[in-house]
Amino acid sequence: MTTAKVELFDDDLQHTASYFKALGHPARLAILKYLAESKSCISGDITNELPLSRTTVNQHLSELKNLGLIKGTTQGAKVNYCLNTEKVMALKQLLGDFLGAITLPDNFSCNK
Amino acid sequence: MTTAKVELFDDDLQHTASYFKALGHPARLAILKYLAESKSCISGDITNELPLSRTTVNQHLSELKNLGLIKGTTQGAKVNYCLNTEKVMALKQLLGDFLGAITLPDNFSCNK
DNA sequence: TAATAATGTCGTAAAAATACGTCATAAAAG
DNA sequence: CTTTTATGACGTATTTTTACGACATTATTA
Structure with missing residues (x-):
């Protein structure tokens, strides 16, 4: 019975850990970086920038x-993704x- | 064939992500916090501080x-764990x- | 209107992370 | 010397994450 013990920790630690975790994969870092660099919140063709399938992205x-x-x-059939500045600041x-x-x-x- | 694609990203991103990932679990945050607070790099009885088995800790x-x-x-049968100050600074x-x-x-x- | 594009959703396979129990070992205590 | 104590290593069960293909849906395009 290997139950998840994460919820046994302080809410504070759980919360903080969840954000660190979100940044714990290169794909997600790449997405954030891409959105920050191409200042024009480009649509979901971020897929072309990553070595992953569209579904995974x-x-x-x-x-x-x-x-x-x-x-x-959403803009028509396309979707513009962009950083949520406030949240990013809160993250930092x-x-x-x-x-x-x-x-x-x-x-x-x-070692004293 | 769901192979790990992590290594297809920039070394830079992989490296950074690995550190974020290390901080992505409350147990590890608790360990770091504990080591920082109890300035006397206390031994592995950190286990008593966490709701996890010794093996998992x-x-x-x-x-x-x-x-x-x-x-x-290692000090006799016990082990003193402590923060590696240099690495922690590099991490920051x-x-x-x-x-x-x-x-x-x-x-x-x-949304302009 | 029919074909094409752009997305999100669902189901699922494979990989990685979590969580422990059990053993083995080395030191400290009795 | 024998018995605890403190640890690390191994094996493994479960859960989570990662990764896609196949569909369904909604807008463009032709």
Whole structure:
């Protein structure tokens, strides 16, 4: 019985981990990077930029969309995806705060 | 044939993603946080702090150790784990750089 | 209107991550 | 020396993630 134990942790840690996890796949990093570089929230032809099938890319897009990091605006038969600036800023804050908390003072030594 | 396509991406993206991924589980975040708070690199009794079996905690520790984020120093029968300050700083730099790259100018609007 | 394009959804196969129990080993305690 | 203690390594069950093909649907195009 290998049940998922993730929900036994602090909500705070779960929440933070979920965002780190979202950035834990090169395809999703590539999507975010692409959307940031091609400032004109280009449509789903992001597929052509990635070595993956359209279906798989769509799946990664959905993951990012579910977390709110990107949003898609339908224009006719096409869909324009773009970064959700507010959420991206919140993401930076969240991850930055965590990273900022795991530092040690310079005078600290492990093997003393 | 669902082969892993991760290696088809830029080394750069793969590398960055691997670090985000390492932080993508609450247990690993809890371990890092614990090591940072209890400044005295306490031994593997981190297990008592987590709702997981010792074996599983050990597995998470190994993951962090393999990435170099923490290091374990054997002292007799016990092992002192602690943050690898240099690597943690490098981690912050790496993730920070990526996050810094995915911003958009304020005057940018998706649905224009 | 018929054919083509662009997407999202569903089902599913394969791979990876999680989670433990059990063993083996080395050191500390008794 | 024998018994705990503290760990790491192995094997494996379950869950999750990753990756696609096949369809269905809605707009363009011809």
